[in-house]
Amino acid sequence: MVDVVVVGAGPVGLWLAAELRLGGASVTVLEARRERDPHSKALTIHPRVLEILDCRGSADPFLAEGLRIPSGHFAALPDRLDFSVLETPYPFTLALLQARTEELFEARALELGAVVRRGCQVAGLTDDGVELTDGSVVTGRFVVGCDGARSTIRTAAGIAFPGTDTSTWGWLGDVVLDAPPANGIASFAGLDGGLMIVPLPGGVHRLVGGDPQTDQPQWPGELTLDELRATVRRIAGTDFGMRDPIWLSRFGNASRQAATYRAGNVLLAGDAAHRHFPAGGVGMNVGIQDAHNLGWKLAAVVTGRADDALLDTYHAERHPIGAELLDHTGAQTSLFNAYTSDLQAMRAVLSNLIATVPDLSRELAERLSGLSVTYATGKRVPNHTLPSGETLFDSLRTGRHVPTEAGLVRPDGHLA
Known part of the structure; x- marks a missing residue:
């Protein structure tokens, strides 16, 4: 029996595994996929997570490979948040594919002695661990669900996941652009929809946005290149010569949070604990911070250095952060989907305030970056x-x- 079974080998589960090993706990990570997902949902690493990486001596490869962007956006408003004023050695966001982040995190976890098992589909919980779909059982004193918004572990533990259903859809396309924006990065917003463009490694660009035609609760269907091209033309006046799609996807704004992050010997972190619209690129960052908060506590408990009551502080500290995350991403979603003249006027007013009121810009930047997080x-x-x-x-x-x-x-x- 291991000390901890972590379900899910995404960034959250892998960072948690490394933290547990650093604290002396034995850990096995179970992942349903046999191979790492090549499609990277997350791209942005915020300043606080860069600090966390530095605190573990792991920042250098990220800094060497990532694209540094000295600003961030709130709801894709034209005026961006200035990160250069933040009190941190890393006053910028870092753009790096999630697949590479996972690769680096997994290397660290393995180096520290974690076991990562792929192709292991979890069916549910047992009295002493988790049961796989092949009928075998992986035993552990504690189980942590880092298995995403449709978490099997959360459901098996009977933890409620209240919130709101999808009412609007965003879309994403990783494509080749023959005529990309001049500096590779651009944003557009108007009555026909919103669009952001960012460069990815390998000559690919990511286009992400939303439009009035998908501002509805019903599933619009699978995204096609022809639909993406027509939508981008309406919003930006050009399709930038898009071709050769690598990944086309849609995502909804369903917003939910686990009622508790701990139920006995079962805990949740990352998307298993909070689901939201991916506004501001904060989701993976908050999940990593969940893992960073939980890892040392859980390791201290299983190695006998701390009482079990320490684990209750995980929910007490991180649940309010998750609630704030849902509030902020919900507000950004409303501003992003500004498809009327009145809402466009509101975007203009807020954008101007960001540009002209430094205290407002800094406050939003500190919250977005994770630097403002405060516990008791x-x-x-x-x-x-x-x-x-x-x-x-x-x-x-x-x-x-x-x-x-x-x-x-x-x-x-x-x-x-």
Whole structure:
């Protein structure tokens, strides 16, 4: 029997596995897919997650490969949030394919001694672990569901997932553009819909947006290249010479949150705990921060360094963050789907405020980036040099508490 069975080998499950191993827990990760999904839902890594990577000595390959963008967007408004004013060594967002993030996370988890088993479809829970669809059982003292919005673990544990159903649809296309925007990045918004364009590795661009024709609760059907081309022409006046689609997809704005992040020896993290419209590119980041909060606590409990009650602080600290995530992405979705003249006027007013009120821009940037997260024990502690000559982030690489002049800093970088 292992200490922890993690279900799901996405970014959240793999980072959690690495954190558990760093804390001395044995862990097995179960993943239904035999091969890593080549389609990358997430692209954006925000400043707080870059700090987390630095605190574990894992930031360098991300910084070397990712595209640094010194700003972020709120609801794709024309005026962007200036990340350069943020108090962090990483005042930018980093664009990197989710598949590569998973690859790097998995390498770290394996290096630390985690076991990753692919092709393992979980059927449900047992008294001492999880049952696979082939009838076998993987035993573990704790089970963590990192298995997405349709989480089998959440359902098997009987954890409610209240919220709202889809009322509008967004679309996504990873395509080749023969005539891309001048700097590779562009956004458009108007009565015909909204569109954002960002470059991906390998000469591919991602087009993501929404339009009035898909502003409905009914499933519009599978997205085709012809439909995407016609929609982009209506919004931007050109299709940018799109061809050779690699991935076409739709996504809805259903918004749900698990009623509890812990039910006995079962816990949830990432999309299994919160589902939302992918506005602002924050979903994966919040999930990684879930894992970062849970990992050291669960490792401390299973190794006997802490009482079981420590796990209750996981829900107490992260559930409010998930609720705020749903509020913010819901607000952005409403602004993004501004298909009337009045709503376009509201977008213009808010965009102007971002451009002319620095405090507003900074507040939104801190929330979007994850730097504003505060628990009852305190905010995250910025990187600084300790009396020993080491930086705080360097000292946190052991995954243990660090004494500082400001007070004891937890393994996740928050004051204890």
